[in-house]
Amino acid sequence: MPAEPILAIVGAAMPASQDTGSLTPAGLMAEAGAAAIKDAGVEKSEIDGLLSASSFYYMPTLNLGEYLGIVPRYSDSTTIGGCSFVAHLRHAAGAIAAGEMTTGLIAYGSTQRSVGSRFVKTMSEPLAYEIPYGPRWPIAGYAMQAQRHMYEFGTTSEQLAEVAVAARAWAGLNPAAAMRDPITIDDVLASPMICSPLHRLDCCLVSDGGGALVVTAPERARDLTDNPIYVLGGAESHFARYITGHPDFVTSPGAISGPEALGNAEVDISDIDHFQIYDPFTIAVIFAVEDLGLCAKGEGGPFLEDMRARPGGALPLNTDGGGLSHRHPGMLGMNIILEAVAQLRGEAGSRQVDDAGLSLVHGLGGVYTATATAVLANERGLA
Amino acid sequence: MTEGAFDYPGVVPPAVGEEAKWFDFCRNHQLMIQRCAACGHYQFPPRSVCVECLEEAPEWVEAAGTGSVFTFTIQHREAAGFAGQAPYTLAMVQLDEGPRIMSRIVGDGDVAIGMDVALRSANVGADLDVPVFLAVGPESDAG
Numbered sequence: 437m438p439a440e441p442i443l444a445i446v447g448a449a450m451p452a453s454q455d456t457g458s459l460t461p462a463g464l465m466a467e468a469g470a471a472a473i474k475d476a477g478v479e480k481s482e483i484d485g486l487l488s489a490s491s492f493y494y495m496p497t498l499n500l501g502e503y504l505g506i507v508p509r510y511s512d513s514t515t516i517g518g519c520s521f522v523a524h525l526r527h528a529a530g531a532i533a534a535g536e537m538t539t540g541l542i543a544y545g546s547t548q549r550s551v552g553s554r555f556v557k558t559m560s561e562p563l564a565y566e567i568p569y570g571p572r573w574p575i576a577g578y579a580m581q582a583q584r585h586m587y588e589f590g591t592t593s594e595q596l597a598e599v600a601v602a603a604r605a606w607a608g609l610n611p612a613a614a615m616r617d618p619i620t621i622d623d624v625l626a627s628p629m630i631c632s633p634l635h636r637l638d639c640c641l642v643s644d645g646g647g648a649l650v651v652t653a654p655e656r657a658r659d660l661t662d663n664p665i666y667v668l669g670g671a672e673s674h675f676a677r678y679i680t681g682h683p684d685f686v687t688s689p690g691a692i693s694g695p696e697a698l699g700n701a702e703v704d705i706s707d708i709d710h711f712q713i714y715d716p717f718t719i720a721v722i723f724a725v726e727d728l729g730l731c732a733k734g735e736g737g738p739f740l741e742d743m744r745a746r747p748g749g750a751l752p753l754n755t756d757g758g759g760l761s762h763r764h765p766g767m768l769g770m771n772i773i774l775e776a777v778a779q780l781r782g783e784a785g786s787r788q789v790d791d792a793g794l795s796l797v798h799g800l801g802g803v804y805t806a807t808a809t810a811v812l813a814n815e816r817g818l819a
Numbered sequence: 820m821t822e823g824a825f826d827y828p829g830v831v832p833p834a835v836g837e838e839a840k841w842f843d844f845c846r847n848h849q850l851m852i853q854r855c856a857a858c859g860h861y862q863f864p865p866r867s868v869c870v871e872c873l874e875e876a877p878e879w880v881e882a883a884g885t886g887s888v889f890t891f892t893i894q895h896r897e898a899a900g901f902a903g904q905a906p907y908t909l910a911m912v913q914l915d916e917g918p919r920i921m922s923r924i925v926g927d928g929d930v931a932i933g934m935d936v937a938l939r940s941a942n943v944g945a946d947l948d949v950p951v952f953l954a955v956g957p958e959s960d961a962g
Contacts, residue, residue, distance in 0.1 A: 562832070563864070564832040564833075564834045564838040564842075565838070565841070565863075565864050565920070565921065566921045567830050567831075567832040568829045568830060568831065568832065568943045568947065568949045569829070569909055569921055569922060569923050569949070570829060570830070570894070570897060570898040570900070570901035570904065570907065570909070570923075571894075571898060571909055571921065572894055572896055572897065572898040573898070576892055576894060576898075576909055579892035579894075580890040580891060580892050580909070580910075580911060581890070583890045583891060583892060583932065584889070584890035584932065587890070587932040587933075628895070629893075629895045630894075630895055630896055631892045631893070631894050631895065631896070632892050632893040632895070633892075634892075679911075679921070680863075680864060680911070680919065680920070680921050681864075685889070685890050685911070
């Protein structure tokens with residue numbers, strides 16, 4: 437039996453205008469927030485906690501509160517990179533358990549695509565000792581992890597490519613995905629090399645987007661919705677801010693947060709029905725399946741090579757098409773939760789995983805130097 | 820090797836404190852790392868304290884300049900400020916003293932993990948010279 441839920445997600449939404457280029461990051465964040473509040477069927481006045489992270493705003497919960505006219509008594513802008521929103525789930529659970537809030541709004545907005553090519557509007561500060569060498573971030577950090585993984589374990593470019601091919605196959609089932617035409621392993625290998633060994637099709641998209649979640653105590657959830665999504669456990673960790681500080685280039689902090697989240701949820705990895713793993717680059721998924729314990733360290737390439745992560749395979753993974761083929765608005769942590777919620781609510785359309793009861797969301801941040809993991813369940817998954 | 824053979828127009832970072840001190844050593848063609856007087860731990864990047872035992876004021880020591888390629892990537896797209904330079908080889912060099920440092924591998928020839936490297940210097944503009952490495956040996960077992 438899984439652990440008692442620590443949190444319930446009772447509202448979830450993406451910003452309706454995310455592909456129009458018509459809103460600021462705060463505008464997208466607020467649009468998703470308002471939609472999530474309506475989805476939850478709560479009054480705005482019931483929201484007494486705000487959680488956010490951003491590459492655009494120094495104090496994002498202040499932007500969120502001002503934009504939506506919400507004055508919180510709990511505020512959390514924990515920023516550990518793209519996985520921040522996964523970490524926020526556990527933080528929200530703690531705040532609710534401590535009586536510090538009753539109903540929280542976790543929200544994110546980004547115009548990474550709109551602004552990205554024209555100017556880099558980000559607060560991210562590079563490391564002085566790395567700047568003179570011209571690393572292209574974040575890909576150079578992931579490329580060097582991929583290279584080391586290949587060296588130590590014999591991982592191949594074809595095995596990396598399989599991650600992209602599987603993501604694209606899932607995206608073909610998602611009408612909202614940006615890239616839906618099927619690709620082959622050869623297509624990935626034939627795409628231009630960006631930072632060896634990573635080709636263009638090993639890399640995620642750059643999108644505008646965001647999302648929001650309304651969260652509350654599990655005991656309250658059934659009063660609000662017939663289909664609450666529960667958080668059973670979560671965990672987070674980080675190694676370093678910069679790639680220079682990475683301890684071994686083949687293990688992520690997911691080796692800490694993954695097992696700890698599963699332990700907190702009292703769920704065995706073999707019981708998980710659906711996986712949503714942050715995929716900025718194909719190598720990240722190979723690291724994740726190893727660090728989560730789906731296979732031994734070093735065996736992630738062969739493990740995924742048998743196409744088990746493609747639609748119809750034994751390992752439903754990144755069913756929206758992931759950052760590689762659905763969208764990647766700077767930080768993907770919100771989107772991986774939203775897809776898990778869609779699957780557990782049974783709202784995933786032709787990509788729906790049959791009888792999904794338990795979903796694992798696994799986010800990363802920095803240059804895979806931070807991770808946050810959470811186990812989500814619907815009513816079926818609690819049994 | 821000709822003086823200046825490995826120079827490239829780079830980006831000189833704004834540096835203060837321990838960063839500025841390290842770049843000052845670079846200008847003097849010294850690759851400096853730190854050693855803790857209390858526990859003997861070597862570290863890079865420089866810190867105000869020992870990352871192992873938190874002893875204050877680690878000593879600056881000059882690295883021998885020898886080591887091997889721990890991992891690398893050939894960048895086919897430049898970073899901003901490095902226009903026209905791609906492809907270039909970025910690497911994490913494992914220094915023989917223990918710490919790892921990001922650098923470039925310069926010179927001709929293929930690069931592989933485990934290759935022995937030797938310290939060279941490259942001017943990146945604004946009177947800043949930075950340590951770069953030349954692949955000098957066969958692939959070693961050091962990894």
